[in-house]
Amino acid sequence: MGKTVVLxxxxxxxxxxxxxxxxxxxxxAGFNVVNIGVMCSQEEFISAAIETNADAILVSSLYGHxxxxxxxxxxxxxxxGLKNILLYxxxxxxxxxxxxxxxxxxxxxxxxxxxxxxxxSPEVGINDLKHDLGIED
Amino acid sequence: xxLKNKKWTEEEFFKVRQEVLNHWPTGKDVDLEKAAxxxxxxxxxxxxxxxxxxxxEEGITLAQPRAGVALIEDHINLLxxxxxxxxxxxxxxxxxxxTRQNRYNECEIGLEESRKAGRSMLNGFPAVNHGVExxxxxxxxxxxxxxxxHGTPDARLLSEIIHASGWTSNEGGGISYNIPYAKSxxxxxxxxxxxxxxxxxxxxxxxGISINREPxxxxxxxxVPPSISNAVAIIEGLLAAEQGVKNxxxxxxxxxxxxxxxxxxxxxxxxxxxxxxxxGYDVYLTTVFHQWMGGFPQDEAKAFGxxxxxxxxxxxxxxxxxxxxxxHEAVGIPTKEANAQGIKATKQTLNLLRGQRLPMSKELExxxxxxxxxxxxxxxxxxxxxxxxxxxxxxxxFEMGILDIPFAPSKYNAGRILPAxxxxxxxxxxxxxxxxxxxxxxxxxxxxxxxxxxxEKREVGFQMVVDDIYAVGKGxxxxxxxx
Numbered sequence: 001m002g003k004t005v006v007l008x009x010x011x012x013x014x015x016x017x018x019x020x021x022x023x024x025x026x027x028x029a030g031f032n033v034v035n036i037g038v039m040c041s042q043e044e045f046i047s048a049a050i051e052t053n054a055d056a057i058l059v060s061s062l063y064g065h066x067x068x069x070x071x072x073x074x075x076x077x078x079x080x081g082l083k084n085i086l087l088y089x090x091x092x093x094x095x096x097x098x099x100x101x102x103x104x105x106x107x108x109x110x111x112x113x114x115x116x117x118x119x120x121s122p123e124v125g126i127n128d129l130k131h132d133l134g135i136e137d
Numbered sequence: 138x139x140l141k142n143k144k145w146t147e148e149e150f151f152k153v154r155q156e157v158l159n160h161w162p163t164g165k166d167v168d169l170e171k172a173a174x175x176x177x178x179x180x181x182x183x184x185x186x187x188x189x190x191x192x193x194e195e196g197i198t199l200a201q202p203r204a205g206v207a208l209i210e211d212h213i214n215l216l217x218x219x220x221x222x223x224x225x226x227x228x229x230x231x232x233x234x235x236t237r238q239n240r241y242n243e244c245e246i247g248l249e250e251s252r253k254a255g256r257s258m259l260n261g262f263p264a265v266n267h268g269v270e271x272x273x274x275x276x277x278x279x280x281x282x283x284x285x286x287h288g289t290p291d292a293r294l295l296s297e298i299i300h301a302s303g304w305t306s307n308e309g310g311g312i313s314y315n316i317p318y319a320k321s322x323x324x325x326x327x328x329x330x331x332x333x334x335x336x337x338x339x340x341x342x343x344x345g346i347s348i349n350r351e352p353x354x355x356x357x358x359x360x361v362p363p364s365i366s367n368a369v370a371i372i373e374g375l376l377a378a379e380q381g382v383k384n385x386x387x388x389x390x391x392x393x394x395x396x397x398x399x400x401x402x403x404x405x406x407x408x409x410x411x412x413x414x415x416x417g418y419d420v421y422l423t424t425v426f427h428q429w430m431g432g433f434p435q436d437e438a439k440a441f442g443x444x445x446x447x448x449x450x451x452x453x454x455x456x457x458x459x460x461x462x463x464x465h466e467a468v469g470i471p472t473k474e475a476n477a478q479g480i481k482a483t484k485q486t487l488n489l490l491r492g493q494r495l496p497m498s499k500e501l502e503x504x505x506x507x508x509x510x511x512x513x514x515x516x517x518x519x520x521x522x523x524x525x526x527x528x529x530x531x532x533x534x535f536e537m538g539i540l541d542i543p544f545a546p547s548k549y550n551a552g553r554i555l556p557a558x559x560x561x562x563x564x565x566x567x568x569x570x571x572x573x574x575x576x577x578x579x580x581x582x583x584x585x586x587x588x589x590x591x592x593e594k595r596e597v598g599f600q601m602v603v604d605d606i607y608a609v610g611k612g613x614x615x616x617x618x619x620x
Contacts, residue, residue, distance in 0.1 A: 012234040012243075014288070014318050016546035017359045021603055038546040039238075039320045063234050064260035064470050068247065092469035095257055118468055119435060119610060 003133055004054045006045055008036040011069030015062035018091070022058070025122035031129075042073050046080045055133055056086035058125070062118075066093035067106065074111025086132055088125060090116030140325050142379050142528040145336045153333060157293045161241045163268030164294055169340075172301035175273075176346045185282040185306035185349040186384040188227065189423045189457055197491060198426075198451050199458040200224075200483045202476050203286055205231030205261035207251040209271050212262050213278040215473050220281055223477030224484055227458060228279055230272075230304070232287035232295065233261030237318065239291055241265055260470055261287070265295050272302030284308060284351070288318040290327040296334040300341065306349035306386075307334065310373035312531060312540075313353035316547045324532045324549055331373075332380055332528075339381020347384050350377050351425060354388025357544045358430025360556040360605060361390065362564050363401035364511030365542065365572070371409045371516060375527055378418035386457065388425040391447045393614045394563040399495045400504035402426060402454035408509055412516070426456035428483070432610035433466035437475075439612060440464040441482050448486035453495040459483060467610065504563075507581070511574055515539065518573040538571030557601045559585035560592055562614040567597060593618055 005026060009019050016038050023035045034052045036044055045057050057077075061069060070089055077085055089112045094103055100117050107115040114128055129135075138149065158164035181187045192199045202219050206212050212230065219225045235243040244263040251258045264272050264285060276283050284306035285292075285299045292314065296307055308314075311328035319327075338348045352373035356366050370387040377385060387409050389401050406424050413420045428447030433440050444462050451459035463479035465471035471479070495501065518539050523530020534540040538551035545552065553570025565582040566572070583597075590597045595618060604616025 012238045012240060014320065014546045017357065017544045017606060019546075020544060021606065024599070024603070037320060065234060065247075065258075068250065068258060095260055095470050097465050097468050097472060097475070119432070 002032065003056075003135065004032040004034060004052050005056045005058055005129070006034045006036060006048045006052065006054045007058045007060075008040040008045055008048075009038040009060045009062070010040055010042070010045070011061060011063070011065050012039060013061055013063040013065065013069075014038045015060070018062065019060060022060070022122055026126060029126045042069075042076055045073070046076055046082065049077075049082055049085060050080060054085070056088065056129060059087070059089045060091045061089065061093055062091045064092060064095040066091065070107065070110060070112070086129070087112045088114045088116070088129070090120055090125065092118050138329060140329055140528050140532065142376060142526050144339070144379055144381060145332060150333070150336050150340070157297065157333070160239065160294045161265050163265060163298065166269045167297045167301045173341065173344050173346060175301070175303055176305070176341065179303050179305060183276075183280065183282050183303070183305075184347065185227070185284060186347040186421070188282050189349060189384070189386065190421065193423050193457050196455065198456050198487050199226035200461055200480050200487065201227040201229060201284070201458055202461045202463075202480050203229050203231045204473075204476055205229070205233065206257035207233065207248055207259040207263060208257070209267060209274055211257065213275055216275065216279050218473045219477055219480065220279055223480040225281065225480050228281045228283050229286045230264060230275065230283060231261040232285055232289065233259040233263050234288075235259065236261070236263045236265055236295065237287050237289040239289075264299055269298055269301050272299055272304065276303040282306065284349070288314055288353070290315045290319045290322040291330045293330055293333045296337055300337065300348060305347070306351060307338070308351045308353055309334070310352035311376065312369050312373055313356060316535070316542050316545045316550050317353075317357045318546075320546050321548055324535055328376070328528050328531060332376065335377040335380035335382050338377075342381055342383050349384045349386060350382045351386040351388060352377070354425065355390025355427045355430045356542050358390050358427075359544045360392070360431075360558070360564050360602070361543055362511075362556050362566055363389065363392065363397060363404070363508045364515065365540075365554075366390065367401060367405045367408065367508060367512045368515040368519075369540070369542075370405060371412050371512065372519065372527060372531060374409055374420070374422075375412060375416060375418070378413060378416070378420050383419065384421050386423045386425050388427060390427040390430045391450055392564045393429065393609070394561055395450055395453070395495065396498075396500050396504055397563040398450045399454040400501055401508055402456060404505050404508040404512065408512055423457035425458045425460060426451035426454060427460045428462045429609060432607060433462065434610055434612055435467045437464035440466060441478075443609065444479055444482050445486045448483040449490060452487050452490035453493060455494055459487070507578070511578060514573050514575065514578070539573055541570050541572055555599070555602055557586060557597070558589070558605050558615050560589040560615070567602065589615070
């Protein structure tokens with residue numbers, strides 16, 4: 001199918017285990033995965049997406065600073081010419097145990113198309129991405 | 138400065154120190170003489186080394202939580218709650234992730250946003266930004282020993298500030314706070330920077346002040362084979378001792394199989410003491426056991442099961458202290474109530490098992506022997522490639538994949554080793570990369586994994602690793618197919 005996704009962990013976050021598993025799972029599902037690894041700035045996500053003409057950016061955050069780190073990413077994508085690129089976020093996105101529906105709402109308001117709670121299996125994201133990109137199984 | 142495993146001279150230390158104290162404005166408030174005076178007045182019940190020694194002599198296991206929020210008042214309330222309601226024996230201050238990357242400007246933003254939002258927008262306590270004054274306020278408000286717990290490759294300024302504030306323990310090391318916590322910090326740099334932190338503690342020791350140092354045992358906390366974490370722990374212990382550190386706690390993260398975990402703790406303590414003796418260091422050694430560091434079940438009752446299992450293992454292994462998880466582990470940073478519950482569940486289990494040890498058996502003996510043999514293979518090779526210099530050996534060994542930590546984010550880590558559980562849940566190695574084990578040891582690991590594959594009617598492979606990583610979160614130790 002040849003669809004490309006940029007995958008990475010945002011901010012000062014160094015959680016690498018899930019990142020390695022997502023890389024494997026999305027590759028096995030047929031995506032061309034550009035994995036920029038842990039501790040990536042918004043700019044690194046954007047330049048990787050431009051360079052590889054990506055169809056989606058998948059942002060992970062496990063350490064609680066996700067809310068600060070993700071803010072403004074949609075606007076920066078727009079400025080960089082990545083209009084309407086799919087933005088997904090997942091992980092332990094905020095500090096502390098908060099109502100999931102509130103967290104999801106806040107991230108959707110920030111311009112993320114899909115938001116995932118901790119412990120989501122990679123298949124869920126893969127199926128959503130196929131749906132959002134109009135890929136038939 | 139060239140990296141060598143050699144005690145820094147005073148000249149070398151104070152030259153670097155001038156620069157370190159200028160990294161952030163709060164650095165100028167650190168005065169070594171005033172700090173020494175302050176530390177000499179720390180009462181025994183608030184001294185980390187004293188409390189650890191007492192616990193070791195009495196054969197009990199102390200419980201320590203992780204905790205840290207952005208603002209001083211909130212942080213004090215949190216620690217006091219864990220002390221008074223949670224019944225913690227030792228207190229932490231977990232440092233936020235921006236401080237860990239020396240991004241103090243971003244900490245300022247986080248502090249500002251936390252004040253506005255009325256909740257912590259940082260995942261820990263930004264000790265450098267709060268400075269000696271703020272850190273002393275925390276220390277004076279609590280009644281237990283205080284330790285900084287973080288994940289900072291360059292913790293020089295942080296270490297200066299916390300010790301000057303009466304905090305008598307610091308976690309970390311040049312390997313254990315770099316390879317699992319950073320992407321592109323060279324080992325030469327992190328080893329030198331941690332030599333500085335250790336030398337600072339050495340200087341205090343020379344002034345008659347005992348400060349505890351604790352290399353971070355669990356590394357990536359994900360299926361790390363015991364001999365790999367033990368080798369790193371012993372190496373960091375030796376590097377610290379060379380700089381004059383006298384009070385060391387070596388750690389290990391629970392893998393989950395009781396016999397393997399107890400064997401790892403016993404091997405760690407015995408072998409570390411052998412190495413300290415061999416190289417002529419006078420070290421008072423204690424141990425720390427970390428409750429399960431991998432993915433947790435979402436369900437809080439199930440999480441208590443995981444917490445209690447770790448507590449039982451810590452007690453049966455005779456650990457000096459145990460680092461506690463909370464029922465909120467699966468969703469992120471816990472509330473103070475959940476944190477206190479984790480400590481209470483832990484202490485209940487520890488108290489029930491007080492005085493009991495896992496008796497020696499053929500299985501335990503063989504596992505200890507295996508872990509010690511593997512650890513020795515690695516450490517010997519590190520010395521060999523360093524031509525006798527341990528610090529240079531570490532750099533070279535990571536380049537060559539002799540030291541290789543599974544699932545680490547650092548580009549200086551080979552990342553060729555792949556672990557998986559055997560049929561009893563013990564962590565074995567599936568792909569060895571360049572880890573210098575004998576053929577006999579490699580064959581044993583393979584045999585154990587083949588035995589599991591046979592039971593599960595599938596091939597030994599990467600899917601087993603993925604299944605094992607998710608297994609505890611789903612309620613099991615071994616990741617069986619169709620779980």
